[in-house]
Structures are given as structure tokens and as C-alpha cells.
Amino acid sequence: MTTKQPAISITRRLEFDSGHRIPNHDGQCRHLHGHRYAIEVTLTGEVADHPGKADDGMVLDFGDIKRLTNQYVVELWDHAFLVAKEDEGLVAFLATLPNHKTVIMEHVPTVENLANAAFAILQPVFSKAFSGRLELSSIRLYETPNCWADIHSA
Secondary structure, X not given: OOOOOOXXXXXXXXXXXXXXXXXXXXXHHHOOEEEEEEEEEEEEEOOOOOOOOOOOOOOOOHHHHHHHXXXXXXXXXXXXXXXXXXXXXXXXXXXXXXXXXXXXXXXXXXXXXXXXXXXXXXXXXXXXXXXXXXXXXXXXXXXXXXXXXXXXXX
């Protein structure tokens, strides 16, 4: 009789810089500004029991988390200005800047909405890449060292 291993969660942290504004905010955040964001991607799965293989004893190689998160989120958002599509004046202004890296978001780019967007992007990526054997269980997105949003799988 074999016993099923408990699931283990692993987390990889990556950092990127982006600008944004919260157009209807009643404080400083209504102005154009930037942050050094940090994203923590947590996956849950079983530890591989593959003696003699590179992934033996791992849920997943941390390098795979880095590669996919960079490809689908970090490289797109790093050194970009994240702007809500509803912020029409700013969208129009940014379009006048030659070769400017602008990402037009469906929602106001609060840390909560960015965490939600990152989760929506990465959930199918990790599920497809590893045949559903891993679950993207959470994302933590830091806007500053003291302020962050967490999103968890349902």
C-alpha cells in the first residue's frame, strides 16, 4: 500500500520597476509615480520522486517559476507605465511618446488589481506547462516593502 504525499508549496520572488497612477485617488497616488514591485509566486504540488533525475525531491525547479513569470508578467511590466484604459487623457499622452513602454490595463493599476491580473495571466500558464500537476496557489505583489496584496486560488 502506498501513501499519498502531502502537497508542498514553494515560492519564488522576482522584482520589477513600473510607473502608474491612480487617477481618482484623493491623495498623492493620483500623480504619476513609480514603484519597485516584488512579486511572489507560490505553487503547490507533490514532491517528485524521480531518483537520478534533475527534479528528484522538488515540487518544481525555482528556475522554471522564474522563467515563466518573467516571460508572461515581469518582462511585460518592467520599466513600463501601467495605465488604466479609462484614464483616457494619460493613455493619449503616453501614445505621443516615441517608443514608450506603456501597458494599458483593464482596471485602475492598484496593487490589488495588478495582483489579480498577474494571477489571471499565470494560472493557465503554470497549469498548462506542467499538465495540471501544480496549482498556482497564491500571488503576493508588493507595491512597497510595507504594502502588498495577496490573491489565493479559490
